[in-house]
Amino acid sequence: MVKLSPSILSANFANLKEDIEKVEKAGVDMLHIDVMDGQFVPNISIGPVVLKSVSKITNLILDVHLMIDEPDRYIKEFVDGGANIITVHLEACTHIHRTIQLIKSYGVKVGVSLNPGTPLNHLEYILDDVDMVLLMSVNPGFGGQKFIPAIKDKIRELKKMIDARGLNIDIEVDGGIKVDNVKEVVEAGANVIVAGSAIFGADNVEESVRSFREEIK
Ligand SMILES: O=C(CO)[C@@H](O)[C@H](O)COP(=O)(O)O
Numbered sequence: 001m002v003k004l005s006p007s008i009l010s011a012n013f014a015n016l017k018e019d020i021e022k023v024e025k026a027g028v029d030m031l032h033i034d035v036m037d038g039q040f041v042p043n044i045s046i047g048p049v050v051l052k053s054v055s056k057i058t059n060l061i062l063d064v065h066l067m068i069d070e071p072d073r074y075i076k077e078f079v080d081g082g083a084n085i086i087t088v089h090l091e092a093c094t095h096i097h098r099t100i101q102l103i104k105s106y107g108v109k110v111g112v113s114l115n116p117g118t119p120l121n122h123l124e125y126i127l128d129d130v131d132m133v134l135l136m137s138v139n140p141g142f143g144g145q146k147f148i149p150a151i152k153d154k155i156r157e158l159k160k161m162i163d164a165r166g167l168n169i170d171i172e173v174d175g176g177i178k179v180d181n182v183k184e185v186v187e188a189g190a191n192v193i194v195a196g197s198a199i200f201g202a203d204n205v206e207e208s209v210r211s212f213r214e215e216i217k
């Protein structure tokens, strides 16, 4: 079953409750929360305070994507804020193994994200420890960018690595996913789809979610 995780980065922050209710009603599975520190990525978004408020108004799985340097400093805040899965960037962690263990110690799920230019072999010694791998299909920092086609091969390779080890790990793909390319991403092996501008930016959110579902069923 492929899960949809719309990114609130493209929501209207002055109207967040209403926007979240719309996607929840439309039947999405998760809510993708993009956290940016202006250091690891050239943009600043939201943090644990907003997450905490969001957690009080939705039953969706809170899928927190941390685009921040040395995230160990803030893991507890995001756990307390209601995160169900916390994904960190491999490139932002000096001791990725330690960060993974720290997240797990709080009893939440853990994901590791790779930028488009980071090779899959960096996962070699940590793959067995994670619940999800998030492959970026744009360079992180902004919504509304164009999907990088080479990532489809990367998804296929990752799927092979996971299957070869007999693991049950989600493959999330994030960046530039629209109704007209989601099928290729799913066919390549992704089972968690992030879409920001294509869902929250759509004129009709419900219709957009329905179209995504049609494509990936
Ligand atoms: O993490 C990021 C960007 O860094 C994403 O989650 C984007 O917010 C996805 O937006 P679209 O590319 O779907 O508009």
Ligand SMILES: [Fe+2]
Residues within 6 Å of the ligand: 007, 032, 033, 034, 065, 174, 194
């Ligand atoms: Fe994201």
